[in-house]
Amino acid sequence: MGMTITEKILARASGAALVVPGEVAVVEVDTAVLLDLSFLPEGWREVLKVHDPSRIAIVFDHLVPAATVQAATCHKTGREFAAKFGIERLHDVGPDQGISHAVIAEHGYAVPGTVLVNADSHTCGAGAFNCAARGVGGPDMLWAVTTGSAWFRVGETVRYDFTGALRPGVTAKDLFLYIAGKYGAHVNQNIEYGGPGMSGLSINARRTLATMGAEFSAEFTIFEPDDVLVSYMRDRTTRPFEPVLPDPDARYADRRTIDLGALEPLVALPDAVVNQSVPVSEVAGTRIDQAFIGSCANGTLDDLALAAQVVRGRKVARGTRFIVTPGTQSIFRAALKAGYIETLLEAGAVVTPATCGACIGGHMGVLGPDEVCITASTRNFKGRMGDPSARIYMASPATVAASALAGRIAGAEEVFA
Amino acid sequence: MISGKTWCFGDNINTDLILPGPYLYRTQEEQARAVFQANRPGWVDQVAPGDAVIGGFNFGMGSSRPAARSLRLCGVGFLLAETINGLFFRNSVNYGLLACECPGVAAAFAEGDVAELSIADWRVRNARTGAMLAVTPVPSQLLAIMQGGGIYPLMAAKGLIASA
Numbered sequence: 001m002g003m004t005i006t007e008k009i010l011a012r013a014s015g016a017a018l019v020v021p022g023e024v025a026v027v028e029v030d031t032a033v034l035l036d037l038s039f040l041p042e043g044w045r046e047v048l049k050v051h052d053p054s055r056i057a058i059v060f061d062h063l064v065p066a067a068t069v070q071a072a073t074c075h076k077t078g079r080e081f082a083a084k085f086g087i088e089r090l091h092d093v094g095p096d097q098g099i100s101h102a103v104i105a106e107h108g109y110a111v112p113g114t115v116l117v118n119a120d121s122h123t124c125g126a127g128a129f130n131c132a133a134r135g136v137g138g139p140d141m142l143w144a145v146t147t148g149s150a151w152f153r154v155g156e157t158v159r160y161d162f163t164g165a166l167r168p169g170v171t172a173k174d175l176f177l178y179i180a181g182k183y184g185a186h187v188n189q190n191i192e193y194g195g196p197g198m199s200g201l202s203i204n205a206r207r208t209l210a211t212m213g214a215e216f217s218a219e220f221t222i223f224e225p226d227d228v229l230v231s232y233m234r235d236r237t238t239r240p241f242e243p244v245l246p247d248p249d250a251r252y253a254d255r256r257t258i259d260l261g262a263l264e265p266l267v268a269l270p271d272a273v274v275n276q277s278v279p280v281s282e283v284a285g286t287r288i289d290q291a292f293i294g295s296c297a298n299g300t301l302d303d304l305a306l307a308a309q310v311v312r313g314r315k316v317a318r319g320t321r322f323i324v325t326p327g328t329q330s331i332f333r334a335a336l337k338a339g340y341i342e343t344l345l346e347a348g349a350v351v352t353p354a355t356c357g358a359c360i361g362g363h364m365g366v367l368g369p370d371e372v373c374i375t376a377s378t379r380n381f382k383g384r385m386g387d388p389s390a391r392i393y394m395a396s397p398a399t400v401a402a403s404a405l406a407g408r409i410a411g412a413e414e415v416f417a
Numbered sequence: 418m419i420s421g422k423t424w425c426f427g428d429n430i431n432t433d434l435i436l437p438g439p440y441l442y443r444t445q446e447e448q449a450r451a452v453f454q455a456n457r458p459g460w461v462d463q464v465a466p467g468d469a470v471i472g473g474f475n476f477g478m479g480s481s482r483p484a485a486r487s488l489r490l491c492g493v494g495f496l497l498a499e500t501i502n503g504l505f506f507r508n509s510v511n512y513g514l515l516a517c518e519c520p521g522v523a524a525a526f527a528e529g530d531v532a533e534l535s536i537a538d539w540r541v542r543n544a545r546t547g548a549m550l551a552v553t554p555v556p557s558q559l560l561a562i563m564q565g566g567g568i569y570p571l572m573a574a575k576g577l578i579a580s581a
């Protein structure tokens with residue numbers, strides 16, 4: 001019987017010839033990524049032994065630089081843990097720090113055909129690398145670093161085949177919002193992306209879409225491998241890898257084809273991500289207090305380039321805060337060299353260091369009571385970015401940047417006409 | 418059989434509602450005091466030990482944060498939902514919150530009804546209406562962790578982590 005990509009990777013990692021939906025697979029974890037949050041005293045316990053220090057990476061990202069004593073304490077505990085067990089891949093506050101999923105992408109930590117776990121729900125972003133990557137809980141992470149293993153309930157897979165190409169000004173975020181609006185959640189299911197249009201999506205676009213898999217409530221979100229991926233990985237890792245294609249007779253819960261060329265910019269209405277998508281025109285004119293671009297989903301160099309393209313030579317509306325958070329410090333430096341940061345600052349944006357920051361309502365862009373925000377990040381749940389009475393719309397970096405200029409929700413069509 | 422008075426929460430209850438982001442870096446007791454503050458202020462003072470939470474579709478959607486622990490600390494005895502988010506389910510296993518999927522449960526219970534859950538035969542009964550529903554069995558190896566107080570005691574017993 002044929003298997004999907006996720007099933008084949010889980011089978012390979014569990015040493016089984018076959019896994020089928022409904023069973024629990026116990027697999028070997030190739031890479032385990034710990035975060036600053038992993039070291040919260042409320043969940044962390046002193047580890048007595050680790051399975052393999054070379055399989056572990058530690059990235060501080062949720063509150064960086066430390067915004068509170070509690071966050072600083074987490075960082076300290078993480079540094080001590082890394083030193084105790086000789087964990088070399090420590091991304092501490094400094095030049096190689098960033099949001100874990102972006103750091104994983106930059107350093108080639110997610111190896112195609114393997115399993116990666118991380119204590120954050122958006123770990124599925126590494127599915128862009130043909131890696132079975134899943135966000136797990138803090139206790140799962142302790143189990144993974146001490147035993148080198150993890151369990152997964154094997155779910156059914158929904159397959160998406162892309163045709164055509166996105167039009168200028170239409171982004172992977174709009175593609176996500178289209179799927180989220182049309183098909184909603186994928187609870188207990190895996191998502192597989194492929195088709196002839198897939199290779200036209202950049203690695204960064206794939207990362208945006210894969211990262212948002214968490215908002216589909218999917219188990220695993222994974223892309224087919226192609227030459228673009230293989231060359232991206234060869235530039236970043238010396239480890240051998242074996243990408244995984246689905247079997248020709250793989251069984252899918254459903255197969256859906258999407259013409260990328262037919263998509264338009266969309267906005268998700270506040271309080272939930274899926275089943276909330278409307279065309280920008282439907283909410284255009286809604287007054288905003290804050291516009292935010294950042295997070296693991298939209299802090300890529302391409303996102304910053306797009307934002308800079310939209311605001312070049314123009315000014316953020318008076319009374320509107322425009323906050324931009326690059327995904328990693330390395331992206332920050334690249335955007336600086338490319339001139340994007342200067343363009344954003346000249347327009348009136350505030351650019352912060354790489355952190356989850358405003359996206360989690362942590363710091364550097366928290367919303368007050370009854371404020372309205374449009375965000376290119378991961379989530380717009382009630383209370384997500386601050387006060388529960390704040391209203392959060394979600395859109396692409398282009399739409400967010402155009403809205404920052406207008407002080408109201410606005411499309412960026414004229415820039416791309 | 419275990420029974421609990423029910424609290425009904427509907428579809429798509431997310432982890433920001435159960436454990437709001439601003440409380441991520443607070444103590445677990447403070448986190449437990451913030452449960453449902455945005456959608457149901459005051460609930461933490463009303464829920465009693467052993468009560469049951471009834472959810473709809475995709476209960477616990479969202480983050481990997483330990484929201485299941487907060488529900489347990491509020492005294493929730495068990496959770497039944499139409500579907501449970503995969504990540505929330507993992508945390509339920511690991512923090513020892515008895516959480517099961519049960520198609521039809523949202524419609525079968527009105528708030529305040531008493532749910533009688535039998536793990537032995539994977540059924541739940543509404544004590545008021547007499548309605549009986551099948552509960553989707555939790556795989557035995559995961560149920561053992563869930564009912565054994567979660568994964569921390571197991572890791573401590575194996576000498577992997579220090580005892581609490």
